[in-house]
Amino acid sequence: MLDALVANVEGEEGADPKQGAILAAITALKQICNHPAAYREDGEPLAGRSGKLARLEEIIESVFAADERILVFTHFASWGRRLATHLTEVFGQPIACYDGSLARGVRDKMVADFQSGTGKGAMVLSLKAGGTGLNLTAANHVVLYDRWWNPAVEDQARDRAWRIGQGKTVISHRLVCPGTVDERVEEVVAGKRHIANLVLPKSSSISDLNTDQLRIALGLRPDELLAEEPGSEAAAMALVSGVMS
Secondary structure, three states: OHHHHHHHHHOOOOOOOOHHHHHHHHHHHHHHHHOHHHHOOOOOOOOOOOHHHHHHHHHHHHHHHOOOEEEEEEOOHHHHHHHHHHHHHHHOOOOEEEOOOOOHHHHHHHHHHHHHOOOOEEEEEEHHHHOOOOOOOOOOEEEEOOOOOOHHHHHHHHOOOOOOOOOOOEEEEEEEOOOOHHHHHHHHHOOOOOHHHHOOOOOOOHHHOOHHHHHHHOOOOHHHHOOOOOOHHHHOOEEEEEEEO
16 A cells, blocks of 8 residues: 555656645555555454554553543544544444534534543544634543644644643643654654655656655655564554643
8 A cells, every 4th residue: 555655656757746646645644654444444344453543542441441531633534533433332432523524513512511521531533623712621631643744733732621620630642653654744743854854855856766765755664664573563653642731
């Protein structure tokens, strides 16, 4: 799947880089980092196919064990709905997905139910629809399942739980897959590298680049992706957590 995406961009012709193809590939790679089914739904169960999803389940399990509540943000609304359905099945309790396709009244009730609930609970939210304006202080854990280029957008999502009335420490979990476009987004958000350094040189064209250079431009590191060590699936998921009080 990854090789096909790289080959598609490599096959683009023209004097200038096909930015549309590159951006489309980056979006697809972000979806694959989330889960193969987030990129191409195949009707198969989600379990056992994504280190990122496995890590999310571990986080939710620990949050539920502490009788606490958690918010999970994703940039992809369709994946959020699929994720909420999966998590409902895994944990045996309703986990809703808040996204822009829902009527305003439905969304308002969803927030009210989450806020008035007691004990363990979770909600999946699309970053665009749920990242601003909501008060969700019933949760004290926030997961950024996939990263966005603008740190202010992520801060706004985190602040849904970290608001006036929050009596607990809020823990933010940021999920990053090593050796992938996730790392590139992480570098941008962390201010370690300007976006300009992540795109192709102005003097280059797609036809000038070999496969390894394309992988770098698209945020892939084959040495990480092809690791065959025991437990590599678990090791392929790096969690960066920040604690705010």
